[in-house]
Amino acid sequence: MKKLWVDFIAMIFPNYCLTCQQGLWKGEQLICTKCIAHLPKTQSHIQSIEVLSQKFWGKVPLIQTLAYLKFTKQGIVQKLLHNLKYNNRPDIGETLGKWYGADLREKDLNQRIDIIIPVPLHPVKQKKRGYNQSEAFARGLAHTLEVDWTNKVLLRKTNTDTQTKKNRIERWENVNKVFTVSNQTLIKDKYVLLVDDVVTTGATLEAASKVLLNHQAKGVSVATIAYA
Secondary structure (H helix, E strand, C coil), X not given: XXXXXXXXXXXHXXXXXXXXXXXXXXXXXXXXXXXXXXCCECCCCCCCCHHHHCCCCCCCCCCCXXXXXXXXXXXXXXXXXXXXXXXXXXXXHHHHHHHHHHHHHHCCHHHHCCEEEECCCCHHHHHHHCCCHHHHHHHHHHHHHCCEECCCCEEECCCCCCCCCCCHHHHHHHHCCCEEECCHHHCECCEEEEEEEEECCCHHHHXXXXXXXXXXXXXXXXXXXXXX
């Protein structure tokens, strides 16, 4: 009876694809099968993407630089990220994390990760938004990879301005020295996967990675939902 009721509600109030706005069929999540097929996957876990890796060359020694999708203005990924960050949809981050985790697991990358750490929001910003979109992505990755994740290590001690309209230097100055580690024992001698929603210049991930390495993480890789 419960199943019939759920099916009836879905027929009257159908869920819609977040990108094309077409109704979702039973079993589809967030976006339709057609849009999933058109997701601009980078495959950076298979072959390194130079334009992505270059963001960190000579700045911080990362083991791997990973991004699930390629961001383009007005594209599928922009719509997903906008809904994730501004329309109270942390489920988008978690679902994308599970999908990407499956890709990484196929290449046994879970064997090279001891712990997953999301880039934190300042408590004031997180309270206003209600959640940290990077934590949602971390949860999804951790679920599929079967690796622990924590938000109890890396803290943002300064409430910085938005990075959106800043250039590379301004972004670096905006996040330099804003992170701190609260529990070094959780990362000491461990391989850390640092995750965020999107990487543009890399300034935020660079600053956070340096703090983790300075607190005796054995190595750091980064992974984002998308890169621009």
